[in-house]
Amino acid sequence: MSNPKTRPGKAAPSKPAGRGRAARAVTAEAPEPAVPKTAPSKAPANRAERAAERRAAIVEAALDEFISRGFTATRIDDIAKRAGVAKGTIYLHFKDKESMFEELIRTALVPMINRLHAPPPIGGSVRDMIEGFAQNFIREVATTRRGDIVRLIVAEGPRFPAVADFYYREVVSRGLAGMRALIELGIARGEIRQKDLARFPQIMVAPALIAVIWQSLFSRHAPLDAIEMFRVHLDLIFGERRTA
Amino acid sequence: MSNPKTRPGKAAPSKPAGRGRAARAVTAEAPEPAVPKTAPSKAPANRAERAAERRAAIVEAALDEFISRGFTATRIDDIAKRAGVAKGTIYLHFKDKESMFEELIRTALVPMINRLHAPPPIGGSVRDMIEGFAQNFIREVATTRRGDIVRLIVAEGPRFPAVADFYYREVVSRGLAGMRALIELGIARGEIRQKDLARFPQIMVAPALIAVIWQSLFSRHAPLDAIEMFRVHLDLIFGERRTA
Amino acid sequence: MSNPKTRPGKAAPSKPAGRGRAARAVTAEAPEPAVPKTAPSKAPANRAERAAERRAAIVEAALDEFISRGFTATRIDDIAKRAGVAKGTIYLHFKDKESMFEELIRTALVPMINRLHAPPPIGGSVRDMIEGFAQNFIREVATTRRGDIVRLIVAEGPRFPAVADFYYREVVSRGLAGMRALIELGIARGEIRQKDLARFPQIMVAPALIAVIWQSLFSRHAPLDAIEMFRVHLDLIFGERRTA
Amino acid sequence: MSNPKTRPGKAAPSKPAGRGRAARAVTAEAPEPAVPKTAPSKAPANRAERAAERRAAIVEAALDEFISRGFTATRIDDIAKRAGVAKGTIYLHFKDKESMFEELIRTALVPMINRLHAPPPIGGSVRDMIEGFAQNFIREVATTRRGDIVRLIVAEGPRFPAVADFYYREVVSRGLAGMRALIELGIARGEIRQKDLARFPQIMVAPALIAVIWQSLFSRHAPLDAIEMFRVHLDLIFGERRTA
DNA sequence: TATGAATGAGACTTCATTCAT
DNA sequence: CATGAATGAAGTCTCATTCAT
Incomplete structure (x- = not known):
């Protein structure tokens, strides 16, 4: 339970010298x-x-x-x-560090927002649409720096209400609304039997978020096949698929 | 999109940003x-x-x-x-701020760890066991400061590998192992049909983690009935239940 | 006892003092x-x-x-x-800020210097000459930006010996010399009885300088009729005048 | 018109190196x-x-x-x-540089304020009282650091309204009020003939202030016998005195 | 000539840590 | 053991000055 301290580039002093601020992070x-x-x-x-x-x-x-x-x-x-x-x-x-942070987050979220606005990949089944979307998300978010941004928002959100607000407004509420629409379509088409799912679209995306966090924290302990996990999750919702 | 608050206890500053360390948080x-x-x-x-x-x-x-x-x-x-x-x-x-932090986290996790060690509430069905466990978790973690600790680990984990390691070893891997056992029991008993679920016990707990994060970040925008959400989630896994 | 204003043009800062150079002025x-x-x-x-x-x-x-x-x-x-x-x-x-400052002051003093060189308004009595001069001075210096320059020299002089030197050489010593000449003329003509005044021509101009300073610092607390004050001062020196 | 630049303790660089802030003061x-x-x-x-x-x-x-x-x-x-x-x-x-400045000034003025409150040296003539007071002032203010504080207030007052206000309220207005009372006493006793002087007690103290400023700026060019100057000034007001 | 983006030394202020009491 | 005054390294932000365009 001990790890390299001091910032890189500083010869590690076994004792932080006189006083001064020692434990920065x-x-x-x-x-x-x-x-x-x-x-x-x-x-x-x-x-x-x-x-x-x-x-x-x-x-x-x-x-x-x-x-x-x-x-x-x-x-x-x-x-x-x-x-x-x-x-x-x-x-x-x-202007300053704080506005830089907020602006950065906003800017970094724009691609995600655009994706949410983009016409959903209207293809065959609702499952295929969601699976396609999820694969995309996992490949382009969970595995990349965009995922880290999500984690950053989780980390700093409570101290940056503006950031959390923006994220909720632009990403979360929209994403969930879109997901709910898809779920309702799935229910209408008979692909999804569990009607209550539309009340909690969060359930649909939960494994994707789990994957994001897992990536940052635990991937070096135990890698996680996020795409496969999501597929299993979809099986729960849509019923088991092909023998694949 | 700006809501920077001053530190509590500091009278609203009449002075501009000025110098010195400005953007503390x-x-x-x-x-x-x-x-x-x-x-x-x-x-x-x-x-x-x-x-x-x-x-x-x-x-x-x-x-x-x-x-x-x-x-x-x-x-x-x-x-x-x-x-x-x-x-x-x-x-x-x-010893210092850093070890205080690490020790604190460890200490704070002990109750959770104990709960994981505790004999699972062997009652009737697997679903009841999991649902009881989840209700407990949501009531005692998601809604309380313990949930914030989970978020804290997500936030600081990457900078405190020791913390993340400890959390993985003591909480995550054990919790998932326990969950996997329960799932396998459910499969054996025929309560769960989806056999692949045992490969990804994360799916089972995903909504609970979502609830934790939602609590911290978005509950003031849109409250989330975590227990009901989890019930719907279980319905997906175990099939719809009583009309309740 | 606190009235710190922000710099003009800076939107009132929502942030506390923070760091960075704070107390600029x-x-x-x-x-x-x-x-x-x-x-x-x-x-x-x-x-x-x-x-x-x-x-x-x-x-x-x-x-x-x-x-x-x-x-x-x-x-x-x-x-x-x-x-x-x-x-x-x-x-x-x-060349740089400093020489700009010094050159500025020099330039700004030129009109005053010229006035000192200008042939004194040889009119009737010495008192009239001095009163005319003083009225001029008060109207054109004490009340205007030129007066502020005098205050600026008082303020920065100790840190800009070159400025103080120049001011002494070009303005103060000359002005006092001229004033002394006038006083001696007044004594010779019998207008001024107090012979020692010639040793301290500063006394003659003191109220004018007071007026300059009062303008900058206290005029909003209590306006000062500098011209009338100077007239009373002259009455002390020349004896009370017409009933005017 | 050039003088030693850079701060003491810094090897004087003939050219301020790369960039950086050069001309500090x-x-x-x-x-x-x-x-x-x-x-x-x-x-x-x-x-x-x-x-x-x-x-x-x-x-x-x-x-x-x-x-x-x-x-x-x-x-x-x-x-x-x-x-x-x-x-x-x-x-x-x-708290910070600014409040330090304001508090310092306030504190430094307290002795002066106390002196103003102190019972005036009720002695023989009004002239003696004023002369005694002025000698005191010149000896203990004009020649000492207290005089520099007055100059400091003149210099920074416009940028520190709180300081100027305090100075006006606690020192200037009180001092002038006291001086006015003395002048009126002098008029009543027949020592002062010029009745209008009571309207401008500033005239009485003007040479003392001049002395303060002269000290800071010009004393090295031309020393000024402030006490003698003030005596001459009093002669103007009270009439010439002893042959001394 | 004129511009203004870029630079980086330096100022203010904070805060982890120590240690005499 | 407990305290909290003192320290000084470190961080943020400013601004005089330069120079490529």
């Missing part, structure tokens, strides 16, 4: 401890483009840091280093 | 802004008892603070105030 | 919160004229800012905004 | 550039006494720094060094 696994993004791959083109690139780099870096350390433990300085810009530059793009 | 809802727990209810008895009481107060206070602010944003000072002890006293009981 | 009353002087009144004519105009705008803006905030608390950025130019432009005209 | 003459007050003269006695001593040292140091640099240009760090305490210690005694 444990920082078990920062993706990569602030790799300066030197060596721009391409010619930077004109001014506006440069600015956009810079901003993108900051956003990228900030997300990485926030994800791996949480809001409070993330240092602007590290974001800057990782983005390859000076500290002050960050303040040209964001 | 947003702290939307501290349970109670550090109410010193003076006035011990009983006569303190002897020395050792006093110490134990003190320690308990610290643990209690620290958990509250960690839950509502997260690890980094929690101040030892606030824990001390809330516990009604001096700052230095905390260091008589814990 | 209180800035109780910035003349006008940096109104960009866009919309040049006339066609700019040729290049050199444009440059001169720009420089004048910068000087004007800088004086206003320095007066209302003092040297250290004044930001180049605000000067630029107020002058309607880009920050970099200021560095085309001035 | 000129700081022509810091009394002594932060001499750590090591070596406490006496045994520090008990805890409370120590705290009082510390606080006094901070107050002392802060006043010195504020006086020689002004509010904004003063660094908490320098105050700490000069007081011989750690930076953080200052925040145990004062």
Whole structure:
């Protein structure tokens, strides 16, 4: 139950010297401890483009840091280093750490939101639609950094009501509404027998969220085949399928 | 989309952001802004008892603070105030903030662990056993501070591998093992038809975890009847029940 | 006893003091919160004229800012905004903030210096001359921004010896010398009986300086009729006058 | 018109290196550039006494720094060094730089206020009373650090309305009221002929204030015998005195 | 010439930790 | 054992100055 302390890059002092703030956080696994993004791959083109690139780099870096350390433990300085810009530059793009965080989350959620707006993959059965959707979600969210963002929201939500509100409004309530519609369609078509399911669309997505959290916390202890799990879950709802 | 609150106990600041460490955290809802727990209810008895009481107060206070602010944003000072002890006293009981956090989590999980060890309520059907267990869980975890601890682990786990490890070893793997056993029992008894469920006991508990998270983040937007949700979930697994 | 104002132009901060440079200054009353002087009144004519105009705008803006905030608390950025130019432009005209300050003060004092050089209003009595001069001074200095410059010198002088030196050399010593000459003339003519006054011409101008300071600090608590005050002062020196 | 730049203790860089904030202030003459007050003269006695001593040292140091640099240009760090305490210690005694400044000024004015409350030296003539008072003032204010505080208020007053208000209320208005009473007494006794003087007690004190300012700004160019000046001034008001 | 994005030193303030009482 | 004053490292944010466009 002991693990590497102090931030990477600091020679580990066996005793935190005099006083000063010692235990900042444990920082078990920062993706990569602030790799300066030197060596721009391409010619930077004109001014506006440069600015956009810079901003993108900051956003990228900030997300990485926030994800791996949480809001409070993330240092602007590290974001800057990782983005390859000076500290002050960050303040040209964001008012302060807090608004940066909120804006980042909002921005990062946009793709998810768009996906929810996108016309559902109207295909054959409702099950196929949901399964397709879920596979997508698991592949593109649970396994990727987007999943970490979900976990970040779970982690920081209570301290950032604005973030939690936004997430609820834009992602959760919409996603559940869409899911409810699909469930009702499934019931109407006779694919789903359990009528009460429409009252709790959360049940449908629960395993997907579990997968997201599992990924972050336990995947190194025990990998989880999220897609297969979801399939089993769908079997519960739609009845067992093909012999597959 | 902005709701940053000041720390409780700080008179609304007349000053602009200024400098110094600004964005500490947003702290939307501290349970109670550090109410010193003076006035011990009983006569303190002897020395050792006093110490134990003190320690308990610290643990209690620290958990509250960690839950509502997260690890980094929690101040030892606030824990001390809330516990009604001096700052230095905390260091008589814990080596530092970090080990305090880890030890706290471990301690707080003990009741859950004990529950997992306890002989399952062998009663009638497997469904009744699971439903009883789940009701218990939802009532005593999802709705209470213990649920917040689960969320706290989700939030800080990646930065505290020791915590995540401990949680996996002592709670998750055991809980899932127990659940798997129950599922297999259900399959053997013919209560559960879907045999693959035993491969993913996570599915069984997923809605309970969803409930925990929902509680923290969205309950003020939309309350969730977790017990009813879980019942519907069980209906999926065991088939619809009585007309109740 | 607290009236700290935020800087003009900054939306009232929802955040507590936090960190970062906090207490920059209180800035109780910035003349006008940096109104960009866009919309040049006339066609700019040729290049050199444009440059001169720009420089004048910068000087004007800088004086206003320095007066209302003092040297250290004044930001180049605000000067630029107020002058309607880009920050970099200021560095085309001035080496740095410090030399800008010194040069500004020097420039701003030139009119006063010229007035001191100007042939004294040789009129009838010495009293009339001094009274005329004083009325001029009070009307054109005490009540206007030039008075603020005097206060600025008092404020920053100790930190800008060059400024204080210049002010002493060009304004104070000359002014006092002129005043002494007038006093001696008055003594010679029998208008002034108190011969020792020539040793302390400061006495003659003291009320005028008081008026300048009063203007800046206390006029909103209690207005001061500086001209009348000066007249009473002259009555002390020259004896009471007409019934007027 | 050039003078030593950079802060004392910093090797003077002929060019301020890369960028960074260069021109902080000129700081022509810091009394002594932060001499750590090591070596406490006496045994520090008990805890409370120590705290009082510390606080006094901070107050002392802060006043010195504020006086020689002004509010904004003063660094908490320098105050700490000069007081011989750690930076953080200052925040145990004062909320922030700004309230420290305001409180300091208030505290520093208390002796002056007390003097104003003290029963006036009722002696022989009104002139003697005023002369006694003025000599006191000049000796104990104009020539000492208290005079610098007056100048500090003149310098920072416009940006610290609270300070200016306090100064007006507690010192200026009271002082002028007392002076007016004395003048009226002088008029009643026939010592002062010029009745209008009571309308402008400022005239009476003007030379004293001039002396204060002269001290700070010009005394090294031309020393000023403030006491003699004030005597001449009184001669104007009361008529010439003894042949002395 | 003029611009304003970028820089990074530095200021203020916080807070984990220590230790004399 | 308990306290809480003191410390000083560290974090956030500012702003004078530069320089590519």
